[in-house]
Amino acid sequence: MGETAITVPPFDADWFEVQKRKAKAKFEKLDQELNVYRCNSIKESIRRGFLYLGEHHLEMGELSKAYKCASKAIQHCCDKTTMLSAQLTFIKLCIYTQRWSEVISVSEAAIATIESENERSRSLMPYLGKLYAAKGIAYLCEGEFKKSAHAFLKVDIENFLFPENDVLKEKMASKCDAEQLEEISKERKLMEENLIVREILQTYIDCQYKKLFSLLDSIRTHLSIDVYIEPHVNSLYMRIRNRSFAQFLYPYSSVSMQTMASTFDTSVEEIERQLILLIEAGYITDRVIDSIDKYIYMRKPDPRHVLSQKADIQLRKLRRLVETTVIRNLIHRTNIAFKSEEPLMDRRRNHCE
Structure with a gap:
C-alpha cells in the first residue's frame, strides 16, 4: 500500500508578521494594565493582571513566562476560591512543563485547604476531583504507580468528559499492586464506564492469564495514544506479567x-x-x-x-554484649564517667542539711 503524500503549505510571511504585531500589541496592553494595577495596590486586580498575561504567554507557547505569571498570581489571592483557581492554573502549567514534584506539592496543599473545612463547601468540591487527577498523573509520570492508583481512586468520575481515560490509568496503575485489587472491587464502580477494563480485572483475579494478556494486547494501541501513560506501557505490562508469574507459582x-x-x-x-x-x-x-x-x-x-x-x-x-560490658568496666576503672546532675529536690534537701 502506498503512503498518501502530505503537502505542506508554503510559509506565509505576511500572516506571520501580522500575528506577531498583534501579539506584541496585546502583550504591551496587558503589561501596561498590570503596571497600573500594581500602582493601585489592589491584590485582586493584580491577580487578574498576572492571570491574563499568563494566558497570553500560554497562547504564544511561552511556557516558562506563563509559569512565572501563574506563580505570581497565587501570591495575590484574597480568598480560598480564587486561591484554588490560581493553583489549578499553576498546576496546569507545571504539567505542561513536566514539573511533577511541584504538581504533587501544590495539589496536596490545595487538597489540604479543601479538606480542612469543617463542612466541605459545595463551591470548593468541584476542585477536588481535578486536584486528585493532577496528583495521579504526576505520580504516574514519576513511576509511582501505587500512589497514582490511590489518587485516581479518589476522583469523582462524574466530573470528567472522558471517564474511560481515568479508568484506564487507574486500573493499569493499580494492577501493578495486588493490595489494590480488593479495594477497587469493593469501593469503586468505575469498571462500568469501560467494560473491557472490568473484564481484564476479572480475568486477573480468576488467574485466566492467556485471556488476560490477549485483552491487554487489544488495548495496547489505545494506551499508547495517551500522552501520560504511553512512556510506561512497557513497564506496566512487564510488571503485570511478573506479578502473574508469582501469583501462578504461589500455591x-x-x-x-x-x-x-x-x-x-x-x-x-x-x-x-x-x-x-x-x-x-x-x-x-x-x-x-x-x-x-x-x-x-x-x-x-x-x-x-x-x-x-x-x-x-x-x-x-x-559478642556485642561482652564488648560493651568490657568497655564499660574499663571506663569505670579509669574514673571516666558521665554523671547526670542531681534533681532539684535532692539539691534542696542537701542544702537544708
Missing part, C-alpha cells in the same frame, strides 16, 4: 514448565528464560529450576542451615 510446591507455557500461551524456553530473570532479580524467591526435566520446585529449607543462621545471630548479639 504450588512444584509445577511443570509445560503447564506454565500452556497457561501463559508461550513456549517452554521462554518460560524458563523469564523464570531465570525473575529469580535472579529476586522477584521470585525460594524456587529452584530443573532445566533437565523442565520443572520448577519450591526450595525446602535446610534445618541445619536455619539452625546455623540462628546460632550466628545469637553469637553476634553475645
Whole structure:
C-alpha cells in the first residue's frame, strides 16, 4: 500500500508578521494594565493582571513566562476560591512543563485547604476531583504507580468528559499492586464506564492469564495514544506479567514448565528464560529450576542451615554484649564517667542539711 503524500503549505510571511504585531500589541496592553494595577495596590486586580498575561504567554507557547505569571498570581489571592483557581492554573502549567514534584506539592496543599473545612463547601468540591487527577498523573509520570492508583481512586468520575481515560490509568496503575485489587472491587464502580477494563480485572483475579494478556494486547494501541501513560506501557505490562508469574507459582510446591507455557500461551524456553530473570532479580524467591526435566520446585529449607543462621545471630548479639560490658568496666576503672546532675529536690534537701 502506498503512503498518501502530505503537502505542506508554503510559509506565509505576511500572516506571520501580522500575528506577531498583534501579539506584541496585546502583550504591551496587558503589561501596561498590570503596571497600573500594581500602582493601585489592589491584590485582586493584580491577580487578574498576572492571570491574563499568563494566558497570553500560554497562547504564544511561552511556557516558562506563563509559569512565572501563574506563580505570581497565587501570591495575590484574597480568598480560598480564587486561591484554588490560581493553583489549578499553576498546576496546569507545571504539567505542561513536566514539573511533577511541584504538581504533587501544590495539589496536596490545595487538597489540604479543601479538606480542612469543617463542612466541605459545595463551591470548593468541584476542585477536588481535578486536584486528585493532577496528583495521579504526576505520580504516574514519576513511576509511582501505587500512589497514582490511590489518587485516581479518589476522583469523582462524574466530573470528567472522558471517564474511560481515568479508568484506564487507574486500573493499569493499580494492577501493578495486588493490595489494590480488593479495594477497587469493593469501593469503586468505575469498571462500568469501560467494560473491557472490568473484564481484564476479572480475568486477573480468576488467574485466566492467556485471556488476560490477549485483552491487554487489544488495548495496547489505545494506551499508547495517551500522552501520560504511553512512556510506561512497557513497564506496566512487564510488571503485570511478573506479578502473574508469582501469583501462578504461589500455591504450588512444584509445577511443570509445560503447564506454565500452556497457561501463559508461550513456549517452554521462554518460560524458563523469564523464570531465570525473575529469580535472579529476586522477584521470585525460594524456587529452584530443573532445566533437565523442565520443572520448577519450591526450595525446602535446610534445618541445619536455619539452625546455623540462628546460632550466628545469637553469637553476634553475645559478642556485642561482652564488648560493651568490657568497655564499660574499663571506663569505670579509669574514673571516666558521665554523671547526670542531681534533681532539684535532692539539691534542696542537701542544702537544708
